[in-house]
Amino acid sequence: MDKSIDYGVFLPNKSLCDYVESFWFLHNQSDQEKETVGLPDGRIDLIFSKSPENPFQIILLGLGTQHKPATIPARIKMFVVSFKLLAVDYILKEPISDLVDSGKVLPSDFWNFSEDDLQDFNCFMNKATLTMVSLIPHQIDKRKQHLFDLIYVSKGSVTVKELAEKVIWSSRQINRYFNQQFGLSLKAYCNVLRFRASLDHVAQGKLFPEENFFDQTHFIKDIKKYSGVVPKELLKNKNDRFILLSSLHSE
Structure with a gap:
């Protein structure tokens, strides 16, 4: 950095x-x-x-x-x-x-x-x-707590259907909750988390998909969608302009 x-x-x-x-x-x-x-x-x-x-x-x-x-x-x-x-x-x-x-x-x-x-x-x-x-109140919704535990552990690589089945909460209700509270769907949020996880790999010079992506084409497409550049350009990080990526290099 x-x-x-x-x-x-x-x-x-x-x-x-x-x-x-x-x-x-x-x-x-x-x-x-x-x-x-x-x-x-x-x-x-x-x-x-x-x-x-x-x-x-x-x-x-x-x-x-x-x-x-x-x-x-x-x-x-x-x-x-x-x-x-x-x-x-x-x-x-x-x-x-x-x-x-x-x-x-x-x-x-x-x-x-x-x-x-x-x-x-x-x-x-x-x-x-x-x-x-x-x-923080003494009582919280354990279902929500379980939902977020699963989302973060998976780093976004989990389907809405899988989450709904595991927390016994319908996909429709979960998406309504996400849109009302956070302004986007659960799937959209998981896609962001999956991109965030890929930055750890890019920071290590891994310009190929890990387990979170179907193939190289999807990996490159997602990286470009969220960063504006392909993985190779993201790794170069000219002038440290991607400060989030720079912070991963320094950790």
């Missing part, structure tokens, strides 16, 4: 593993903005940031379904919580169906956070963890 970009990722503690994929930070230490390309990754990001242009801002990003150009502002510092989908029901507690490929600015005092909380990442994680744990 570009040496001017300071980046780190950390896993949540056990109490949040069903709701949070990771905590991460990014700091553009340069006086120059950086052009990048955002890639779908199946996560919902809650971003706390500050930069010379915006002293403090909190943004919630919904699910992404396509690649799109973006800019990392000069001198920006970002502390981020990346959610799994179950967090929508039990932590965020409101649908994000209107945020597909978009986001919204939240009140600057959301969760009682402020610019001071961007001083130390460990303190930020601790405060965010305590806040989220306090929001």
